[in-house]
Amino acid sequence: MANTDAPFGLKPVRYANGSNYQGQSKAYFATGATGQIAPGDPVTLTGSTNTAAFGGHPAGTLQQVSLATAGDGNPLVGVCISVGFVTTDSLPYRVTSTDRVIMVADAPDLIFHAQLDDDGAAANWGATESGLYCNLASATANTTYSRSTWELDGSDVPATDYSNQVFLRNLAALPDNEFGPFAIWEIMINLHQYTPGAISDAGRFEAI
Numbered sequence: 001m002a003n004t005d006a007p008f009g010l011k012p013v014r015y016a017n018g019s020n021y022q023g024q025s026k027a028y029f030a031t032g033a034t035g036q037i038a039p040g041d042p043v044t045l046t047g048s049t050n051t052a053a054f055g056g057h058p059a060g061t062l063q064q065v066s067l068a069t070a071g072d073g074n075p076l077v078g079v080c081i082s083v084g085f086v087t088t089d090s091l092p093y094r095v096t097s098t099d100r101v102i103m104v105a106d107a108p109d110l111i112f113h114a115q116l117d118d119d120g121a122a123a124n125w126g127a128t129e130s131g132l133y134c135n136l137a138s139a140t141a142n143t144t145y146s147r148s149t150w151e152l153d154g155s156d157v158p159a160t161d162y163s164n165q166v167f168l169r170n171l172a173a174l175p176d177n178e179f180g181p182f183a184i185w186e187i188m189i190n191l192h193q194y195t196p197g198a199i200s201d202a203g204r205f206e207a208i
Contacts, residue, residue: 003182007115007139009040009148010079013172016109016188025081025103029054029062030094037083038093038141040148042068042076043104045193055084055101065104070138070153073163075191078106080148092146108192113172115151118181122154126179133164133190152185165191 012021029050030037037043043065050062068076083094084101094100116122117137137153158168169186171177177184 003176003178003180003184005115005118005182007117007149007151008113009038009150010042010112010114010187011040012079012081012105012110012112013186014111015107016111021105021110023081024107025105026078027057027062027084027101028065028077028104029057029099030065030083030102031099032064032097033066034096035067036093036096036141036143037067037080037100037102038143038146038148039080039082041080041141041150042136042189043078043080043102044068044075045077054099055086057101062101065102068136068138070136070150071165072135072156072161073191074165075193076165076189077193078104078110078189079112081105091143093141093143106194108189108195110188111169112187112189113174113184114166114187116181116183116185117151117154119153120155121157122181125154125158125183129158129168130170132158132168133161133166134158134168135165152187154181162190165189 046064048064082103135153135156137151139149166187167190172184
């Protein structure tokens with residue numbers, strides 16, 4: 001039975017020590033830059049904070065994030081879990097160029113589920129991809145269902161490349177999930193902004 005094409009971005013499922021993910025997240029400020037942000041979208045730090053009070057948060061207390069950039073060398077701080085409401089009419093995703101507080105799962109030791117796309121060599125991804133690195137493929141959020149449509153980039157053949165964005169652990173143990181296009185993999189963020197130095201120097205995944 002072929003895998004179903006139903007992208008959802010990155011979904012946190014548990015921590016590296018085996019404990020379940022239970023919704024832990026931190027508030028961040030999304031503003032300025034164009035691009036929708038929906039649950040499941042990866043985000044990156046911009047190097048600033050909120051310059052004025054917003055949503056009950058005093059000025060300077062929220063780190064600012066923007067939608068991440070897919071591809072080699074582009075870091076991530078975590079994944080959007082939810083988008084805070086400003087009014088009763090607020091949408092459950094961040095509309096382009098609006099100010100919203102978003103909740104981000106930002107722990108470096110989180111394990112995520114992510115779907116592989118069907119590009120390039122995706123059909124060849126198998127058991128030997130475990131322990132290698134790959135990049136993400138960006139996509140515009142699905143505003144009907146208010147969720148991310150980012151995937152793993154099948155055209156970027158997994159390799160021992162520490163400048164790639166994510167670390168591949170194994171195929172997710174889900175019903176009817178099999179190797180090949182649209183398979184769901186367990187991954188960890190490799191280029192995480194809360195881990196010091198280059199991953200190749202830190203040896204972050206040597207014991208996993």
